[in-house]
């Protein structure tokens with residue numbers, strides 16, 4: 001017996017050495033791929049530690065700079081930064097990894113971001129994407145109406161007060177509030193969306209943003225904060241539900257949502273503010289289609305599924321629009337001449353953004369014109385390139401049969417990813433990549449009406465560019481393929497509305513930008529959680 005024990009220990013040791021050292025370092029197909037760190041071939045602790053310390057993205061980028069477009073991060077994990085990688089991984093339909101399950105809401109209720117199964121995902125994507133398509137958004141009178149309310153009745157009065165009083169504004173918190181308000185007003189109707197930007201809503205804004213921050217950064221009290229946000233949104237869904245039920249002839253399917261004449265006729269003459277609400281576009285779409293397409297029979301379960309989807313969309317809008325607006329305005333605030341050029345572009349196009357504005361004047365043709373302005377588009381594109389809201393690796397699982405990328409075989413079951421940060425910092429594609437230079441995008445579109453950020457509805461924009469180093473092909477702030485950001489058109493049109501209405505009326509300067517550098521989480525918020533800007537009124541000529 002005493003003889004067998006050491007033998008057993010020796011065998012276990014040999015097995016462990018083989019399994020953890022010899023196999024991953026010399027036999028595994030991944031052993032041919034350059035390692036980001038010597039220990040990465042044996043243990044996942046190197047990248048795990050960097051992740052924990054908040055340096056993951058920069059660490060991966062540095063590894064690519066040392067070793068080229070494909071790098072091993074851990075025994076079973078690989079990072080790729082090349083067009084070949086994007087094509088094979090993201091256009092090839094590789095599934096998301098379980099890492100994404102952390103974004104489920106309501107005790108594990110799924111949403112588009114967390115649906116790992118391809119069939120479920122495709123069904124939900126078809127339900128959601130129509131309302132977020134560019135053509136739907138630009139043509140929607142509901143969107144025009146709510147934009148008018150949010151810009152001219154909520155945001156601009158606050159900026160105007162600050163300009164008159166010579167007080168600074170925290171543009172990061174106001175930008176986050178704007179993102180969340182636009183999203184909930186669009187998704188749930190203007191009467192049922194969040195109300196955070198207006199004068200005298202500072203406390204609600206602070207509480208909402210504190211809860212959001214705790215939830216996203218897993219700070220102390222994050223679970224309670226997450227529950228508060230869930231309950232708040234569920235409540236708003238119930239209000240939207242009552243509104244829909246009160247409209248007996250409410251549209252029954254996605255197409256008839258566009259039939260707004262009927263609805264407008266029903267609203268005329270009513271004194272009730274809720275009856276003049278814009279239509280809850282996304283909520284109605286989800287409630288109409290989930291029972292039919294996903295075979296959910298319990299109405300309460302349907303509301304939970306709709307709420308989970310809308311909560312995820314709202315958080316994405318809050319941080320995505322908040323972060324992008326913050327960095328665009330931070331850069332513009334340091335360039336007065338560029339602000340003037342942007343204002344000239346807006347005035348030359350005769351866009352109705354001068355505050356105060358007496359009548360609702362946003363229309364499809366105004367939105368189309370706005371969408372086609374080259375400098376405004378370049379400012380946003382360059383901000384999304386240098387300061388992407390989600391810069392980190394978008395993890396996928398290599399499917400059965402494995403794949404060959406950059407000449408290396410990557411076996412099934414390995415985790416593989418590309419990070420927008422790495423794509424956007426390629427020096428071959430973007431000279432002086434670490435500098436914010438919107439002019440790099442001017443004149444590179446195929447035609448004046450084709451925006452740089454335009455990606456077709458199937459995420460095929462990447463393939464549109466011709467040259468290998470065409471900057472548009474490497475622009476990857478929204479991902480690509482069947483799982484690319486479904487809200488990308490929404491984000492771009494809202495950012496254009498916000499920047500146009502701000503810079504048409506004000507010049508901005510930096511008052512306090514301490515901690516403006518981005519954190520390295522899945523969403524990269526400013527470290528200091530603020531950006532204080534000064535506003536002064538532009539003299540109208």
Ligand code: HEM
Nearest residue numbers: 112113313316317320389394477478479483485486487491
């Ligand atoms: C600047 C703002 C935003 C950025 C940079 C951004 C970025 C991204 C990225 C990179 C992905 C792809 C994730 C992956 O491939 O695994 C994604 C997915 C997604 N985004 Fe966004 N996003 C933004 C705003 C929004 C907004 C406002 C919405 C609201 C509709 C939204 C909804 C989604 C959804 C639902 C997905 C999952 C899509 C799917 O699985 O089919 N995002 N986003």
